Amino acid sequence: MLKAMIGTVSLAAMLLATTAVVQAHTVIKIVHEETNPTEVALWKRIAADYEKLHPDVTVTYQYLENEAYKAKLPTMLQSSDRPDIIWSWGGGVMRAQIDAGYLRPLGAAAQAVVPNMIPADAAAYKVDGKYYGLPILHSEVCFFYNKELFAKAGVDANQIKTWSEFLAAVKKIKAAGITPITVGAGEKWPMHFYWAYLAMREGGARVIDEARAGKDGGFVAPAFVEAGQRLQELAALHPFQPGYVGTLALQAAGQFGDGRAAMQLMGNWLLNTQAGNAANGKGLPDSNIGIFGFPVVAGAPGKATDELGGVNGWLVTKTAPAAADDFLAFFFQPKYQQQAAVEGDYIPALAGTSAFIKDPIIRQIAISLEHATALQIFFDQALGPSVGRVVNDVSVAVAAGQMGAKAGAEAVQQAWEDEQ
Amino acid sequence: MGLVQQAARRDHGALVTALVFVPPAILLFTIFVILPLGQAAWFSLFKWNGLGWPHDFIGLRNYLRLWQSGSFRTAFGNNLLIILFSIVVQLPLGLGMALLLARRAWGAVAFRLIFFLPYVLADVAAGLIFRFVFDGNYGPVSSLIQAMGGSPLFMLASPSLAFTAIIIVVVWKYFGFHMMLYIAGLQGIDRQLYEAAEIDGANALQRFRSITLPQLAPMLKLSVFFSVIGALQLFDMVIPLTGGGPFEKTNTMVTFMYSFGITRMRVGYGSAVGVVLFLVCVIFALFYRRILMRDE
């Protein structure tokens, strides 16, 4: 009897010991929606390097396609299989996640890296005095144009400064038999860039903050209604590619890369997506791509140096282990972020890395960002998941003539009020 | 053993067996079907994002919002339209094919299998296949139109054409199933009825109307039942094909629930849609029982 007991106890002890060893192994689960192969390869290299230095930690990445990512994330954050680090655009969506209790502030290891970031970018991840994530990159939305097609239509991009000049250019391009603009309105958010920029031009860079505070009736303020009207002016010229309402963002990028349209209003990642999704796999060469900023509306307060863009980063979830903070600190070492700059993956938020950017166009954008008078985060992220979706829906509906400019603004205001 | 003792033992055995055989099914059914349905009604009275437990009681406001929502009214209307077109297009088509294929004529079995094949495929695969077929840039439909001299047709970018696309896919997928029902029904009709009618001088149309249709009545009713229940639950097919768009014009109730309730984590609102869907099914089931199944 005693022997049996001793036997059982020692067996149990052995099992406990082995489970203890197994439990010491940490897994860091990271979820994202990045498709750029060189960027993903860099991230995997960072993970592999980290694992070599920390054999008891495994870092896994899970990729979800953009729309699926936004759709699945709420349920993922509620499940017991929560990821540890998530990709984020900051803004109201992040705030909603904090309010719901999904996230936690940075641990000491990650917190130590904050001073190395560009201050404006780091601030994007600060809520109520605490940092909940670290910024990876900042991006800007501007017009990318095909130099050859512009030359063919006889349009000089450097002359496009105002909205009316822009419309005139669109007309000229269309008259030359070229599709002026390609837009991935099927996913809706590419179209909201137009509405957002127009609102910023009509009402000044702080137009959203003022609307949130309730100025001039909130989102039915004249700035937003006029933004819709300007968008209708553009849509009346039929500038978009046929079937644009169903085109996905990557498909539109591919069309631009195929040289099937003259312009696209998009973030700087277009340089990568237009190459990867073009029919020939290469897209337009850098020498054939130019950029110009979103035009101003004559007489309205918005400045040409007010930029719409994003600060993407990693957020840390509530149940993430301390190793996650440690990994983040490792991730943001200068050598890796400089690598990203050199490869042209993105514009790193780590201070001092923009000097390493090789690609001239990205260089241009990085400089423009440094001189921006204001950087507004994408409306559909800044306003939170519910109102953001309405902004996207409204942008497409107004452009397609399905909804009036005023009705669109009212819909956004209604959605905003529902959230309060 | 005496008869009384045998009977007693039997009853005891029956009770024990029943206690072992019945509870697992009932339990699973209750936990995963009945309780969630009840909870749907309960959740629909709250504004809730799914975390923790509902605490923001808003009464019937979710239902009011549904009533006011143009998109939901469109979705509801779409379900009704799909039911209508299902019945009006699919059933005659299935019946026509059944009439052509009920007898064991040359190649009948092969054709039956071909027509039934779409039914075997998953709705989601059918939706995606036709998303390709109707694609304005790369799909065969648009390419054929261009070959005939037209400009590319972006069916899925126009609300009315996109809805037509959904009807086409529904018919393509299910007419074979209804055809099979009718073939089974047709094969069960007594030949002598036809012979007697022929002797009486009835022509083909009269025979069809007075013999075939009445004899097929049970199958037709079953067809209608399946069509309606299927149309009300349409989701898998719509998501890949149109995603409910463009402009939320091709939603069905379930895709609406997914877009507005699930992905935006508005559990109360989404549950209200579920309750409405449930009520529609119940009303239909009662109507079906009362009016269509009177003789059963």
Added chain:
Amino acid sequence: MSDLSLNGRGASVVKWAKRSEAGAQRSRGTQARAFAVWRLAILIIVAGIVLLPLAATFLGGFKDLGELRTNPLGLPHVWLWRNYWNILASLRYWRVLGNSLLFASLTVVLTLALGATAAFAFAHLKFFGRRFLFNYLILGLMFPAAAAILPLFIRVRQLGLVDTPWGVILPQVAFGLAMGVLLMRNAFRQLPGELLDAAMVDGCGYMRYFVHVTLPLSRPILSTVGIIAFVGSWNNYLVPLIMLNSTSLYPWPLGLMDYQGEYSTAWQLVLAFITLTILPAILMFVLAQRYIVEGLTAGAVKG
């Protein structure tokens, strides 16, 4: 009238009657043949419309993107076998098929186990509340899973089953029980009652009878219910979509949409993936077509 003339006229009348009957038969024959031709033409046209999307998908997988536009319905100029081969050689493809097989098999086993036992009890045993419980279960035929999918997700999450196979399998079984129990109860009832009586007299218990007599004799209905449960699970999209987050657990419908999302600009690859994921269903259909068709119509008639 001489017999001769009557005979003559009569004969000609008969001859005329015979000739016109033959003529009628001939014209009915040509009518029948014309009908046969029309019938075949209609059938071929409809079959063509049915098969065209599938053929375009299959062939499209062999083309490159540009050719999809220029040559939508024809055979590929160059057969790009690598489109198909890359998918077949990928872990992703076999993983989603394996997941689907796992979910479907366990769904079938559980549905049959729980359903057959309950159906047997409803068919043969008299116990308190039998009628009520049976009608309670049959209510399930009325409800679409979609109506309760949100609370179902909450329930599955509370049970800690989100992102696990059981989170998909258990709801599928629960919703399939009503149909299964209905079909199986009716089938069990059709077995001769004397068998049960005889077995009772011999001292055989109900459970022994169920295992050794009912089940072996009920193979057709068990196959039918099994096939319905298998196909229902194999093709299910909504339930796994809600319950699963990890791509490693995705059954093939989710894997398909995932692939399409990732390669949205490369239709030719998506077409190849679609073809390869519906291939198992088509193969199963071809192999089992007789049983599927008979089982479905038989069940429908009885139901």
